[in-house]
Each structure stands twice: as structure tokens, then as C-alpha cells.
Amino acid sequence: MQKKPPLSIYIHLPWCVHKCPYCDFNSHEKNNNSFELDKENYLAAITKHIQLHESDEREIISIFFGGGTPSLFAPSEINQILLAIKNKYSLHPNCEITLEANPGTIDLPYFAGYQGIGINRLSLGIQSFNDKHLKKLGRIHSAEDAYQVATHAKQIFPRVNLDLMFALPAQTMTDLADDIGTALSISPEHLSYYHLTIEPNTLFHKFPPQLPDDDTSAEYQDYIFKKLSAHHYHHYETSAHTKVGGACLHNLNYWEFGDYLGFGAGAHSKITQHNSIKRFSCYKNPMQYIKHTHEKDFYIERKIVTRNELIFEFMMNALRLNDGFKVPLFEARTGLLFTEIALEINQAQERGLISVTDDMIKPTALGQNYLNDLLQIFLRD
Numbered sequence: 001m002q003k004k005p006p007l008s009i010y011i012h013l014p015w016c017v018h019k020c021p022y023c024d025f026n027s028h029e030k031n032n033n034s035f036e037l038d039k040e041n042y043l044a045a046i047t048k049h050i051q052l053h054e055s056d057e058r059e060i061i062s063i064f065f066g067g068g069t070p071s072l073f074a075p076s077e078i079n080q081i082l083l084a085i086k087n088k089y090s091l092h093p094n095c096e097i098t099l100e101a102n103p104g105t106i107d108l109p110y111f112a113g114y115q116g117i118g119i120n121r122l123s124l125g126i127q128s129f130n131d132k133h134l135k136k137l138g139r140i141h142s143a144e145d146a147y148q149v150a151t152h153a154k155q156i157f158p159r160v161n162l163d164l165m166f167a168l169p170a171q172t173m174t175d176l177a178d179d180i181g182t183a184l185s186i187s188p189e190h191l192s193y194y195h196l197t198i199e200p201n202t203l204f205h206k207f208p209p210q211l212p213d214d215d216t217s218a219e220y221q222d223y224i225f226k227k228l229s230a231h232h233y234h235h236y237e238t239s240a241h242t243k244v245g246g247a248c249l250h251n252l253n254y255w256e257f258g259d260y261l262g263f264g265a266g267a268h269s270k271i272t273q274h275n276s277i278k279r280f281s282c283y284k285n286p287m288q289y290i291k292h293t294h295e296k297d298f299y300i301e302r303k304i305v306t307r308n309e310l311i312f313e314f315m316m317n318a319l320r321l322n323d324g325f326k327v328p329l330f331e332a333r334t335g336l337l338f339t340e341i342a343l344e345i346n347q348a349q350e351r352g353l354i355s356v357t358d359d360m361i362k363p364t365a366l367g368q369n370y371l372n373d374l375l376q377i378f379l380r381d
Helices: 035-052 075-088 108-116 131-136 143-156 173-186 214-230 249-255 286-294 307-318 327-334 338-350 365-369 371-376
Strands: 007-013 060-067 091-101 121-127 159-166 190-195 234-237 240-242 259-263 268-272 277-282 299-304 354-357 360-363
Touching: 007 249, 035 075, 035 259, 035 286, 060 075, 060 249, 075 091, 075 108, 091 249, 108 143, 121 143, 131 143, 143 159, 143 173, 159 173, 159 214, 173 214, 190 214, 214 234, 249 259, 249 307, 259 277, 307 327, 307 338, 307 371, 327 338, 327 360, 338 354, 365 371
Parallel strands: 007 060, 007 259, 060 091, 091 121, 121 159, 159 190
Antiparallel strands: 190 240, 234 240, 259 268, 268 277, 277 299, 354 360
């Protein structure tokens, strides 16, 4: 294995006010009677986990607070975790520190507090600026809440991302155009636009809503890409659009198969060692995570990533990047020779799913539209 890749940290804060019907993330509705005590115990567990984890000589290039709804935690509580990280690891001078926030849970005075402790990127779960669609999606905020919070965030944070969704139940092209128009009027540095999909173990899976058909969804997607491109947003990843210099460093590290440490319920870690890559998974249930961390038993699963898994996992991440990846990146991040996947590369090229230019591998427009088919080529038994 060559030089170790960049290192990021992910912090999972699992509670939310209300579980959205489309959400399959590890999130749990908070119990109002015990939430303050739950938070106290959870923060103590994460802090202990960080303190007792192995050190690493690499600088941390990014920290991401995800959930759940991290904005249910006050700036002082988020800072408790940040201080534990800073006491254990060295942060890169330009470390990107992102906090996810829900417009329905955040107190605007918190913004200055978050910014004051070092949060330099805010990611807002807007989903839509249409009250009808927000209600269908089970969101607890209104369109006006979303607009006010997003515009205020722009005044406080150097970088803001808005999460939006399309192909919603009963969504029309006019609805979509209005959502994009409102987002563009706010002019965030980054927009993440997700196609609503029905996932197992969600309320929408149990009671499926009527969604736009595939042709309509494709029409909506094409409109999004063209509209955002016309306003100078670069579509650099499957669902991500950025102004110049606004790409999410944390997610780029995932997509380029970098390393990351995960702390919190259900969080995952990927660590490159001398001759192998290892994965670790924390206990998923918050109460189990607290219990086992108290016993210094942090992980429910530890495994060495196999050769075939390395190939598939690298491609599953790197081929999400519309600009593709260079051959040396594959070899550096997997420790494998590129010749080991020559047959798969040729097959994908013959099917028109990738282009190969010098040492650059790039998904074609067809490959981007049929990404799952492209990835299947690299899935070995």
C-alpha cells in the first residue's frame, strides 16, 4: 500500500423531531421526557470514544456532523465534540467542518454560536420550498421557514448547501421550476438535488405514494441540470452541483476512496493500514452505543475489505464523479494494479458506459444515467 489517503471524521447525531416517511437513515424520534439526559449520555459516549481511539499522524481534512438532526444540539454541545477531536487529532488549517440542520429545529441565534465554534459549512435539509410537498414529505418546517433560515445562513456561514428533492408526489414542472427559482434566488455555494426513491423499511415503502413516472422524472432531472448549469453550477457528482470552489471536501474524500473515522451510533470507519484496508461499524441503536462505549466496546463489526470488495467499493464511489478519476488514484487507494480490472474496463467501454482517455476513466452520459448497470460490471463473486 502506498501513501495513506486523506482522513476525515464523521459524527452521527441520531435524533430527530419526527421521522420522515422517506427516510431510511439511522435516525430516531426524540423522547421529549428524556432527551436532555439522552443527549448528555450520548455526548459523554462520543467524547470517550474519541479520547480512547487510536491516534493518527494525518491531519483531519474535514469533519461532518450528520444525523438525524444535529441542529437539535446546541453550539456548546457540538463544541464538546469538537474539543475532543482537537485534543486527539491535528486539524488541517483549511479543515472543512459541516453541520446538517433542519429549518424546523434551528434557532437563528444558534447560527452565530455554530460559526463561533468553527462550523464553516452549513447543510440545510430544505427538500422543497412548497408547503404542499413539505407536508407530503412529513417535514416539520414551512416554505417560509426554509427561505428565512437559508437566507440567514448565507449571511453567517462562508459556505452553505441546500438539500432539495424532485420527482415528488403530484409534483408538476411548475412546482419544480418554482423550487429551483427560489433556491437560485438564495444563491448557495452548493446544491444537492436528490431523486425521491422509495426505500425499504420506510413509511413510504409500506404506504407508497403515487410518484411521477420514469419519463417525467427524467424530464425533471434534465431541467434541473440545464437550469443549474445556466447559473454556473458545475454538476460534479450524481446529485451534487457547486459553484467554483464550493465542492464538498468531505464527500469528495468518500468518493475518492479516502479514509474516515466514524463516531456515534451506526457510524462507519474506513482505515488504510500497511497492507490492508479495514472497516469498523459502531452499534446502531443510540442506547446500545452508549452502553457499549461505556464498556470500551466500540464496534459491533470489524472486517478486512477483500480484494473483490475493494474493486467494487472504489468504483461505487469514484464513478459517481462526473469528471471521473485517474488510474493512479485507483492504484494508490486500493493497493491494486489497474491491470487487474482491465477486462471490466474494456466491457464498460464497449457498452458505452465509460470513456478512457490517457489515464482518465470517466462515466459517459449513458453511464451516468445507468450507473447501477455500470457498477454491476465491477461486482465480482
